[in-house]
Amino acid sequence: MDYIKKIREMNYKDLNKFAQQIREYIIDVISRNGGHLASNLGVVELTIALYRVFNPFEDYIIWDTGHQTYTHKLLTGRWELFPSIRKFGGISGYTNIAESQADRFGAGHVGTSIAAALGIEQALRKENKKVNVVVVIGDGAFTSGEALEALNQIKSLNSKIKIIVNSNSMSISKNVGGLSHFLDNLRTSKVYLDIKNIMKRNISEPLEDELKRIRDAIKVTFSGDDFFEALGLKHLGPLNGHNIQEMEKVFTRVKDYDYPTVITVNTIKGKGYNSSEDDPESFHSASKFDISSGTFLSKSGFISYSEAFGNILVKLAEKDEHIIAITAAMKTGTGLSLFAQKFPDRFFDLGITEQSCVTFAGGLAISGFKPVFAVYSTFLQRGFDQLIHDIALQNLPVIFAIDRAGVVGEDGPTHHGLFDIAYLKMIPNIRILAPMNIQDLVNTIYTVFKFPIDAPIAIRYPRDSEFGDFKKIYDKIQLVELYKWEILRTGKNVAIISTGTITQEAVKAAQKNNWTVVFARSIKPVDINTIKWVLNNHNYVFTLEEGTTYGGFGESVARYGKVTILGIEDIFPTHGSRRELLKFLKLDKDGIETKIFESIERGQYYENANRIW
């Protein structure tokens, strides 16, 4: 079915019914698969109106982040495939150029759309192609550094792009920062909205034009709407993002504009499903839920690594006023909600500004505080220069709580945290720790704060959970030797030196085959004495990590002797559940066993590693 043709043939009444049908379909599928429900329910009408005016196969529509593209996917050939979204082997939850010609630029990280669109526009110009380039970007993404850099380039590039800002006052949590305040003012400017409401009534065309002029003047006066103009963009809106007709009218008008234009569109995040309208934060990245009650179907009795991190940090902060928590718009995801509630003065949500967060933490650290930047591994990639230049070079004691390290699951390649070991390991001064389980994570954080912190320390842990309860965890809390590796079991012939939670799988494989397992909580520094012991007492030595093997943990061990490195080999793994992906990557118990036997059979080893020493 050609849905673009179909929506162009419908009248507004039928379009609204169709929007409802799309909503129900999205709710149904996402209740079973999990996904970005609230963001997608907010843009159903916006997408329909946009595609009645612009053609996603002919024009270039660039969706920022790509997490809100479900209606886009449905209208561009993926209606039947939609139930497979985010599942192993199914379609992606984001835009993906391999999936459809309508996905003009792949995304997953926030803030890339405007720069990508500007590049595409320049390329089209060079080929003398006259097509429209349109960006759709959320008000959260709009405040991110990369988006603002690109916004600043529009005028000097003589660009004609059209930018639709989806204004819903929300990032994942409430949007923050001066710019979001400005967008909120636009959204709610009362005098302006009153005039707009008058305009909704049936009025004659000349009067409408006159009112529009007054409205625009008022908008500028009351909302300080010169930000876009100062950057060389015309600004229209805010439009009602749930009124297809109103948006279509304006989109049609701007299509022919020969200058860059911002159109702000007010939407309600989670629109059309009570539970997500009431709590858009929880339904931003929703796990499976029951549609009638709106309750999440999470496994009871399980504690996530993020929760465990947040919980111990609160406990420590109760006794240490110098502890400060920082997030880049990921308060709930990183487990910092409780901290934010208990210590609002020591909690900073700086918005989607990972680079700034790193340097901000540096500023706190140099002033005697103990900043903890809780950040997903994939998003810390944004702060690489700051890690080197601002933190490590000055050896500042910042703690990086690196969540979602390893395979994340359904979000897929844009979100897997596979590179942090490699990109941190190469930087002098930084220490990297990777606990084995939740108890060990809590022990590790407890130990780190027990002593003076004299260097930047990164602690990595996955998007996972374990059965347990906090009482038991705190009953067993203890100091650990952070930089000394632990021999978990001594076996024969084969040894696995493993880091992080994947060590649990290594132990299972080793128990079956009577192999040695060494747990390397510290990725950097490595424990040279234990490496020597392993190499001197085993014929076959393997390292194991949940991360890229290129520049990863194994390579640090390989500096001291002959080892085979197991981990993720130079690929961007797809999406699917975390368990499925670990199996697919041969990083579960059976996979590890298979890889070890295959490797030994291939004879990659010296007969006896003793020789090296």
Ligand SMILES: Cc1ncc(C[n+]2csc(CCOP(=O)(O)OP(=O)(O)O)c2C)c(N)n1
């Ligand atoms: C670099 C980066 N940091 C953080 C995130 C996590 N993230 C995804 S969507 C989002 C909020 C985006 O808000 P907005 O653009 O307003 O979209 P909405 O969901 O409100 O429509 C955040 C913080 C990300 N994807 N990329």
Ligand SMILES: CC(=O)[C@@H](O)[C@H](O)COP(=O)(O)O
């Ligand atoms: C789109 C985005 O980047 C986030 O919403 C991300 O999907 C959240 O992931 P978690 O569900 O792991 O918090």
Ligand SMILES: [Mg+2]
């Ligand atoms: Mg938003």
